[in-house]
Amino acid sequence: MCEDQKTSRLLLDQITDKWTILILTVLCKGPLRFNKIKRNMDGITQKSLTQCLRRLERNGIVCRRVIPTSQVGVEYSITPLGRTLETPFQALYRWALDYSSDVSQAQEDFDRRNVG
Amino acid sequence: MCEDQKTSRLLLDQITDKWTILILTVLCKGPLRFNKIKRNMDGITQKSLTQCLRRLERNGIVCRRVIPTSQVGVEYSITPLGRTLETPFQALYRWALDYSSDVSQAQEDFDRRNVG
DNA sequence: CAGAATCCTCAAAGATACTG
DNA sequence: CAGTATCTTTGAGGATTCTG
Numbered sequence: 001m002c003e004d005q006k007t008s009r010l011l012l013d014q015i016t017d018k019w020t021i022l023i024l025t026v027l028c029k030g031p032l033r034f035n036k037i038k039r040n041m042d043g044i045t046q047k048s049l050t051q052c053l054r055r056l057e058r059n060g061i062v063c064r065r066v067i068p069t070s071q072v073g074v075e076y077s078i079t080p081l082g083r084t085l086e087t088p089f090q091a092l093y094r095w096a097l098d099y100s101s102d103v104s105q106a107q108e109d110f111d112r113r114n115v116g
Numbered sequence: 117m118c119e120d121q122k123t124s125r126l127l128l129d130q131i132t133d134k135w136t137i138l139i140l141t142v143l144c145k146g147p148l149r150f151n152k153i154k155r156n157m158d159g160i161t162q163k164s165l166t167q168c169l170r171r172l173e174r175n176g177i178v179c180r181r182v183i184p185t186s187q188v189g190v191e192y193s194i195t196p197l198g199r200t201l202e203t204p205f206q207a208l209y210r211w212a213l214d215y216s217s218d219v220s221q222a223q224e225d226f227d228r229r230n231v232g
Numbered sequence: 233c234a235g236a237a238t239c240c241t242c243a244a245a246g247a248t249a250c251t252g
Numbered sequence: 253c254a255g256t257a258t259c260t261t262t263g264a265g266g267a268t269t270c271t272g
Binding site: 072 | 245
Binding site: 033034035046047050066069071072073074 | 253254255256
């Protein structure tokens with residue numbers, strides 16, 4: 001396996017984790033503050049979200065901006081580089097919506113065959 | 117968060133795991149036997165590969181076929197449902213290849229900013 | 233050859249408390 | 253509000269052995 005493949009695999013691992021797709025999906029609609037994102041995620045812990053956003057920021061996919069308000073505020077937005085992920089992610093997301101029933105059916109069939 | 121979103125999120129988790137994209141990528145080129153796949157993966161253990169293939173089979177994405185030879189043989193091939201994932205996955209894979217250098221650059225910049 | 237079964241480890245996620 | 257810090261837990265994955 002060549003270097004290119006290793007590098008891109010590492011990258012794939014980083015962008016296809018549990019939360020990234022969902023975070024990017026909501027951020028594509030517009031900038032959001034930390035807790036707003038958290039509320040959109042349903043089930044993510046504050047720690048996981050922080051870690052994920054840090055990695056996305058480090059990879060140049062989201063931008064972190066501190067808002068100078070009376071209360072501390074941090075706004076996350078998608079970068080131009082992050083935008084390039086919009087289409088691939090939408091395709092995946094749409095796939096999941098379009099084919100979820102087919103997959104469910106396949107699962108039922110499989111389980112029926114492998115009962116006993 | 118509505119049911120559709122939960123379902124598709126579960127599905128997304130299942131198809132965006134560490135190995136699925138790579139396995140589907142090689143199987144798209146043609147059917148392969150277990151150990152052939154394993155050799156293509158570089159780093160996967162037999163256990164992980166088995167688990168992954170089982171899940172893909174259960175989800176109707178790959179087909180498992182026992183070949184009646186002198187030596188036991190099992191061939192895995194992609195299903196029509198699995199084929200529908202080819203385009204989304206290719207888009208992702210191509211993204212990783214196209215933008216890996218941009219991401220690397222972003223990482224360097226980030227790390228430089230956050231050193232001292 | 234293609235797994236199943238077992239044991240084991242360690243890294244990731246969760247819970248909780250604290251803070252600029 | 254948006255985190256950091258610390259501790260604990262759990263379970264996914266690795267190593268190894270065995271088998272139809």
